[in-house]
Amino acid sequence: MIRRLPKYRRCLLELKNSGVQRISSRELSRITGLTASQIRQDLNNFGGFGQQGYGYNVEELFDEVGGILGLDKEYTVVMVGFGNLGQAVSNYLQNKEGFELCGIFDVNPALIGSERCGLTVSAATELEEYLKGNEVDIGIIATDKGSAQSVADMLSKAGVKGIWNFAPLDLVVPESVMLENVHLSDSLYTLAYYISEHEK
Amino acid sequence: MIRRLPKYRRCLLELKNSGVQRISSRELSRITGLTASQIRQDLNNFGGFGQQGYGYNVEELFDEVGGILGLDKEYTVVMVGFGNLGQAVSNYLQNKEGFELCGIFDVNPALIGSERCGLTVSAATELEEYLKGNEVDIGIIATDKGSAQSVADMLSKAGVKGIWNFAPLDLVVPESVMLENVHLSDSLYTLAYYISEHEK
Numbered sequence: 001m002i003r004r005l006p007k008y009r010r011c012l013l014e015l016k017n018s019g020v021q022r023i024s025s026r027e028l029s030r031i032t033g034l035t036a037s038q039i040r041q042d043l044n045n046f047g048g049f050g051q052q053g054y055g056y057n058v059e060e061l062f063d064e065v066g067g068i069l070g071l072d073k074e075y076t077v078v079m080v081g082f083g084n085l086g087q088a089v090s091n092y093l094q095n096k097e098g099f100e101l102c103g104i105f106d107v108n109p110a111l112i113g114s115e116r117c118g119l120t121v122s123a124a125t126e127l128e129e130y131l132k133g134n135e136v137d138i139g140i141i142a143t144d145k146g147s148a149q150s151v152a153d154m155l156s157k158a159g160v161k162g163i164w165n166f167a168p169l170d171l172v173v174p175e176s177v178m179l180e181n182v183h184l185s186d187s188l189y190t191l192a193y194y195i196s197e198h199e200k
Numbered sequence: 201m202i203r204r205l206p207k208y209r210r211c212l213l214e215l216k217n218s219g220v221q222r223i224s225s226r227e228l229s230r231i232t233g234l235t236a237s238q239i240r241q242d243l244n245n246f247g248g249f250g251q252q253g254y255g256y257n258v259e260e261l262f263d264e265v266g267g268i269l270g271l272d273k274e275y276t277v278v279m280v281g282f283g284n285l286g287q288a289v290s291n292y293l294q295n296k297e298g299f300e301l302c303g304i305f306d307v308n309p310a311l312i313g314s315e316r317c318g319l320t321v322s323a324a325t326e327l328e329e330y331l332k333g334n335e336v337d338i339g340i341i342a343t344d345k346g347s348a349q350s351v352a353d354m355l356s357k358a359g360v361k362g363i364w365n366f367a368p369l370d371l372v373v374p375e376s377v378m379l380e381n382v383h384l385s386d387s388l389y390t391l392a393y394y395i396s397e398h399e400k
Contacts (some may be wrong), residue, residue, distance in 0.1 A: 002393055006386035010370070016224025032370070069389045070396025084291060088284035092384050099388070138391065156390035161395045164388060170210070170232070178398055179360035182382065184292050188299070188364060189269045191338065191380035193202055196301045198378055 001040050005069055008031055008042070012062040024055035075099050075161075078136050080151050081143035082106035082121055085166055089142060090117045099138070103130055107147075127151070131158035142166040201242050205269055207232055208242070212262040224255035275361075278336050281343035281352050282306035282321055285366055289342060290317045299338070303330055307347075307380050327351070331358035342366040 011031050015023055029036040043056065066072060081092050084105070093101050093108050094117055101117055107124045114121050122130065123149075125168070131154065139155035141148050141163060148167035155163055155177075162178040165171055173179050211231050211302055215223060225243070229236040243256065266272060277299050280288050286306070293301050294317055301317055307324045314321050322330065324347075331354065339355035341348050341363060348367030355363055355377075362378040373379050 002390060003386070005393065006383070006389040008387060009369070009371070009389065010383075037364050062336070066395065068396075070392040071268075071389065072338060073392075073396065075392065084284050084288035088288055089384065091284060096385075096388070098392075137395070161398070162391045164391055168210070176398075178391060178394040180387055180394070182384070182387050183206070183210075184289065184382070185210060185296075186203070187380055188296070189209065189271065190202060190208040191207065191362045191364055192270040192273075192275065192298075193268065194378040194380070195272065195275075195337070196268075198361070198376075 001045065004034065004038075004042060005065055007034075008039075009062065009065045009069065009071075012058055015058045016062050022051060022055045023058055027055070035172060071098050071107050073098065075137040076102050076135060077138045077140060078103040078105065078127070078130070078155075079106045079140045079142065080124065080127060080155075081141060081147075082108070082111055082116065083142065086140070086142035087116070089140060089166065093117075102134065103127075105130075107143075107186075110146070124151075128154055128158075131155070131160075134161050138162045140164045140166070141171075145169050201245065204242060205235065205265055207234075208239075208335060209262065209265045209269065209271075212258055215258045216262050220258050222257055223262075229256070236344065271298050273298065275337040276302050276335060277338045278303040278305065278327070278330070278355075279340045279342065280305045280324065280327060280355075281341060281347075281367075282308070282311055283342065286340070286342035287316070288365065289340060289366065293317075302336070305330075307343075308332045324351075328354055328358075331355070331360075336360050338362045338364060340364045340366070341371075345369050363364075364388060 025036040025039045028039050037126045075098060079086050079101060082104050090101060094101050104116060104119050105124045106121055106129045111121045112123045137160060139160045141151050142152055145167050148169055149171055152163055152171045152173055156173050160177060163173060165179060165181045168183060168185055171179060202209045225236040225239045228239050275298060275398055279286050279301060282304050290301060294297050304316060304319050305324045305327045306312060306321055311321045312323045337360060341351050341358045343351055343365050349371055350373045352363055352373055356373050360377060363373060365379060365381045368383060368385055371379060
């Protein structure tokens with residue numbers, strides 16, 4: 001279910017922004033591509049806001065889904081690695097409520113000291129010191145493959161709650177650190193697989 | 201299983217590059233974090249290269265997994281949207297065997313006409329014409345949210361086999377077009393969820 005929650009949230013945000021106040025599971029099904037019964041089951045799991053003949057209150061459900069996703073909290077975030085991908089993810093975070101980017105680190109001398117996303121890019125060598133003096137909830141790793149594990153170790157040691165990893169490897173982190181990966185290869189290969197299967 | 205195949209491939213590539221010639225399901229389990237019985241079941245599903253007491257031949261298994269993933273073919277690819285994310289994904293593709301980037305399109309006048317990734321960035325308005333004269337297997341959408349659906353329509357109409365979508369919305373495409381999404385929000389919210397659950 002957790003993989004479907006963000007989808008519900010995205011869909012409900014759209015509806016909310018379009019001024020829609022309530023929605024049926026059938027309509028949600030049409031928009032999300034999930035079956036209405038799947039949707040009812042998921043949404044009943046966390047409170048059952050739906051009312052027969054009325055549907056779901058969009059705003060309530062949106063808040064509820066956000067709460068379950070832990071989006072009613074504020075997270076401090078550091079970005080480690082500020083190449084194209086790090087920049088793209090940082091830009092993305094700028095418009096994201098609940099996630100405050102508070103540090104950017106990179107090894108590139110051309111970037112260090114420059115103002116980006118309202119912050120001054122720091123040298124990667126300063127990360128360890130920074131983590132000692134600042135409470136960081138989430139560390140984002142957008143470094144190259146070779147540096148990613150040592151950055152993950154440093155973040156874990158400093159007590160971050162989660163790591164969002166964009167580097168193309170399987171990091172090893174303590175059980176207390178939640179790890180979420182965006183592996184471009186996995187996604188591209190999945191696409192290739194579906195294309196290949198479809199052609200058979 | 202398809203979601204695990206890229207992980208097997210990534211792991212086998214590492215092993216291959218490190219000169220490892222054979223590997224047991226137990227060892228694969230240690231590296232991937234999947235159970236040995238899960239691995240045996242998955243790998244038996246497509247041929248059963250494993251031999252009792254010997255394990256798997258790394259190179260054979262790597263090729264086999266690649267074949268199932270459709271990576272024994274060549275795909276022509278266009279990139280639509282060349283902001284930070286488009287650039288990051290294009291750089292990533294440069295080192296990717298089997299995927300040939302053959303066109304880059306953007307709306308930004310500062311980018312159009314410049315040389316990037318060995319190609320000249322074209323105006324997004326030229327995409328439709330380009331698709332008429334060139335066979336494209338995969339279209340990558342890294343545009344903003346507002347343009348993504350119309351780009352998807354154009355790509356679908358031109359007969360691409362797959363769309364790799366990075367724009368933050370649920371695209372509607374014909375059934376003949378395979379769609380794979382990289383939704384940053386879904387991934388970030390999943391991380392927030394796990395952090396939030398872990399703190400309970």
